[in-house]
């Protein structure tokens with residue numbers, strides 16, 4: 001059985017070597033969809049009976065590990081020295097530095113790596129992260145799937 005929880009957040013970024021407008025500083029209303037697989041919990045009387053995982057727990061973990069960290073932050077590539085240096089001049093600015101250029105593909109892959117260990121099989125129902133779908137815009141998204 002697969003379940004999916006969607007969360008949204010706002011962040012700034014740029015793609016420094018892009019040959020068009022994405023090299024400019026700009027932002028997106030990102031959306032992330034977290035898809036988990038597992039067996040339906042059958043334990044009579046358990047709060048999660050009939051669920052793979054409580055959607056509120058899926059949300060809580062995603063918020064703690066990722067959404068609260070990336071929301072209203074500027075997502076910047078470590079190699080984008082000009083912007084890194086500029087952001088460092090702003091006291092207490094919320095900046096998240098990545099080892100890769102913050103494209104939808106790289107953000108989806110980074111999100112998968114961050115969240116995979118966080119969704120543990122705590123109910124003995126073989127719970128596993130299967131896919132992260134990261135929307136940069138309503139029309140553009142990237143999928144990182146378990147290989």
Ligand SMILES: Nc1nc2c(c(=O)[nH]1)N=C([C@H](O)[C@H](O)COP(=O)(O)OP(=O)(O)OP(=O)(O)O)CN2
Nearest residue numbers: 014015022026028102103104105136137138139140
């Ligand atoms: N494969 C990728 N291509 C592009 C990415 C990306 O992450 N992966 N990112 C961008 C830019 O960040 C840009 O903000 C989004 O591109 P664009 O298609 O121009 O977006 P629009 O707002 O114009 O979307 P519409 O749906 O066409 O309005 C570029 N490419």
Ligand SMILES: [Zn+2]
Nearest residue numbers: 013022026028
């Ligand atoms: Zn963009």
